[in-house]
Amino acid sequence: MHWASWAAFFNMGGYAFYVWFSFGITAFCMLWEVLALRKRSAQALRLTQLLAQE
Amino acid sequence: MQHLSGIALIYKKLLAQGLTCIRGDRVLFRNVGFTLENGSLIYVLGENGSGKSSLLRILSGLLIPESGELFWDGKLIKPGDENYHSDLLYIGHLNGLKDDLTAAENLLMSARLSGYKVTAQTVLNALREIGVGRCSNLPVRVLSQGQKRRVALARLWLTESPLWILDEPFAALDATSVDVLVTRLNQHMVNGGMAIITTHQDVVINAQFTQNLRLDS
Amino acid sequence: MQHLSGIALIYKKLLAQGLTCIRGDRVLFRNVGFTLENGSLIYVLGENGSGKSSLLRILSGLLIPESGELFWDGKLIKPGDENYHSDLLYIGHLNGLKDDLTAAENLLMSARLSGYKVTAQTVLNALREIGVGRCSNLPVRVLSQGQKRRVALARLWLTESPLWILDEPFAALDATSVDVLVTRLNQHMVNGGMAIITTHQDVVINAQFTQNLRLDS
Amino acid sequence: MNNAWITVLRRDLLLALRRRSDVATTLFFFLIVSSLFPLGIGPEPAVLSSIAPGVLWVAALLAGMLSLTRLFATDYVDGSLEQMILSPQPLAFLVTAKILAHWIVCGLPVVLLAPVIGLQYALPNDALLVLVLALLLGTPALSLIGAIGAALTLGVRGSGLLIALLVLPLYIPVLIFGAGAVAASQHGMSAQAHLSLLAACSLLSIVLAPMATAAALRISVE
């Protein structure tokens, strides 16, 4: 482990913005995709159930 | 304008004088004239290409005749006459529907364009009347030829215009729809409306006064 | 291929088995089957939107059915089957005419496309048969609705195909033209041709054997 | 605003934006068109920034031409044009709604995306600002002038040639002033004069184009 402190870790040798923005946007894209899919399948299921009741 | 009951309260008349139509170098008809009053109906008859559609387009103001005048309510009709347009419903060969919109959306928009304040429910009712209620949420593109025609004709249930000009409304319709349409036309006539119609089929509409306008040369 | 006399010399039959058509999530029809032989005729009946046009498109190979097979002359019909296409004449809702070409040019090109060697004179004769000879040099754009349809139908006088599939050929035609067309169909049947037709009008065609195929669900 | 006018506007927007992916299509269209030039010309930033104004204006022009002709043509073919002419509203007035819809769908996205592409082309900041301003002032004129052409070419045959030759040259002033404005600011000069001329073009066409378009539409349905 070569990080002197948490602060050093977060600072990323002065490249904090670039590194954390990269990881942030990747995490955001993936989370958004998964959440959007959960919403979509819930919606689809609700619709089919509505149809089934008719 | 708000109430969509069937009763046309406006008593006006359409007068045509000396209409002549020339397309290319053919004279389609010459010196056509008539008077159309409340509760009466004109059948425009003639074989294919005799100029029926052309006459109807002239009467609705889409086509400018070679010579002759039209008067509505005693006043000369000029091109783009908004006063006349608000009393007129014209349905031509073309349905005037957008393929990408649903049947309901199409009908809603065309009613609004004519100045009526309609709701989704009134539109749905109109579609149901002519038997395409089930298709109301389908894009018009996927409808069959007859269904498209019916969606276009559903406007007859949403309009308050006293004068209807219909170009072959019965083409492509099945027997049931023809009956529904005839009933609606009868009702319009009883309410004191006026109509000008072309058709190649034999249908009987009850009007107080019926004229046949034959265009064969 | 050169002679355009009326006699269809080819004796073949069309066999349909278990055709099912699904559009969107509606089942239009299920398990439709029939055999069509020389000199016989099928009327496809049903209300607007029941799937008549879809069936005709399947039979002509334009639409692939959800399930089911078609055989022509005992052989399975595959998409783009040139052998079948050369025995087939399909006229759908759309006329297949180019607005900017004249009636004669349109007809000439469509006959050539089907592999017939026709001359300007044969084309003119065909147009005359169905009563639009006068329009032969007009661009199709300016023709009336019925005249356009007649130009499309003039192909019936130029073809040697034994199998005709016609989707509402009588719509928009005047009474005279309907008679002319019926005569041509009768002649085709006598010559041993086959035809599959939809229509909402009452017309009587004399065939050795007539089937009604009803699509109402 | 007027009910029928809003209906026309809404209908056209609805048709254009039937699904969200269509909006994305417009945006990515500009991205693609603007990445074609570096591929043809090469990657040197200095050269790229000198052609940037031209590239963006060409993209705007192309987007307009690809879509505008189709807007009136479909109305003509399916008969909604007849119905619009017969509505109890002045046609020239309704036409403005159609043109506005077209501009929102095809003009506005160019304006909004232009700075991003400008960055890819290494444009300096003040030139970026002028670029956006110029596009904002000029693209309405493109839609308005295009509408005349689109209306005139409906259903017409031989004379169509003449019309194309008449309308397209009208685009040229807009393109020259528009690209000129950005070029001026790149060279450290004031873009004021160019921008005023652009605004004048738009104003002039807003006064004349709807009437001309309406007249052309009436002729086309005869």
Added chain:
Amino acid sequence: MNNAWITVLRRDLLLALRRRSDVATTLFFFLIVSSLFPLGIGPEPAVLSSIAPGVLWVAALLAGMLSLTRLFATDYVDGSLEQMILSPQPLAFLVTAKILAHWIVCGLPVVLLAPVIGLQYALPNDALLVLVLALLLGTPALSLIGAIGAALTLGVRGSGLLIALLVLPLYIPVLIFGAGAVAASQHGMSAQAHLSLLAACSLLSIVLAPMATAAALRISVE
């Protein structure tokens, strides 16, 4: 040649002749696009001639795009496409006739006009020659690839821009080799390699594109 094939070719050429405005629009667009850049960049011949190959190729590409939307659309709407599919000839074969007609109407004029514009951009003579040669070899590939996109987008909802989104990325190799050929000859190198690659692109697309287009057309009429 085959009777039906010639019929299709003749019909499309005749139609283009009757609707000359379409052809004029394409050419005019090409002219406007390629004369726009000198306006923005200024008259220095060195700069102009360095961007000339890229600009001319991109202009040719976009001009082709503009007319592609109409390649099959009218046939689709009026039903002639159905009839073509049902003709007793292989569809992929007939499609080549349509594509050839498109190239004659939209590709060839650009090839012929290019040297004139190249002169405006101060291109040296041998580069002009290479330009014409490259366009002659490359534009058929543009028409062929474009036909696939035109067939795929028939009757789909949405704007006319979708076709651009599909086709422009596929055009990129042609653009690179085409502009590269001219640039190479400008720098005194041999353009041979680029030209052979262009020819290869055209050959490959002549083999594959008609089949893909035919398949797409069959899908679209369903």
Added chain:
Amino acid sequence: MHINWFKYSSPQTFYPLAGKMIPWFAWLAVVFAIAGLYIGFAIAPTDFQQGEAYRIIFLHVPAAWMSMVIYIVMAGWAALGLVLNARLSAMMAQALAPTGAIFTFIALVTGSLWGKPMWGTWWVWDARLTSELILLFLYLGFIALQSSIDDARRADRAGALLALVGVVNVPIIYFSVKWWNTLHQGSTISMGAAPKMVTTMLTGMLLMALAFWMYTIAVALMRVRCIILERERSAEWVKQLSGADL
């Protein structure tokens, strides 16, 4: 062992099967990601040239790999669907496209974020960057085409055709772009500037790539289940599903 593939290729049997597989792949993705990030941040040393900024590599390179691989897999499913007329294959192709586009986007953005400190600019017209951008356009074209056709079967077939045309073109595009940039004057800094990769870095990247793989499979299965539900809405077996099957 004999497996009845036809059985699993029907949406009805595949739907529950996919449901059972999703959690496995999801957990694997998490485990690999944690391992990869641990190596990437805790074990891998600082780069002597690029400082800490190089740690973007652990996202950038795997994302770039995935963006390319997914396109090929997608085209494969599309081809299978076209040839065998198998609905499920077409659905798989459709399900992969958005994920592929997202990875392409991630590769572009992380690359950009890396480029700013290293090259001093967000974007250069470099061969690799440009071909990645074009790949994004290819994905978007596929998605846009499919979503603008209503009829599902038609959308499948049109999309499949486009994917196949695209896959023939991808290598041509890739090499043409490469050649374009070497012939013109190249960009001043090339990506080769990164030093020879240390084994720990390679391990980290591989682990992250594995995590992305697992993630892709899980997400694609989720999306395929949505598509099945939406398309087979009127089928009897779908009507009998309840919220518990989500």
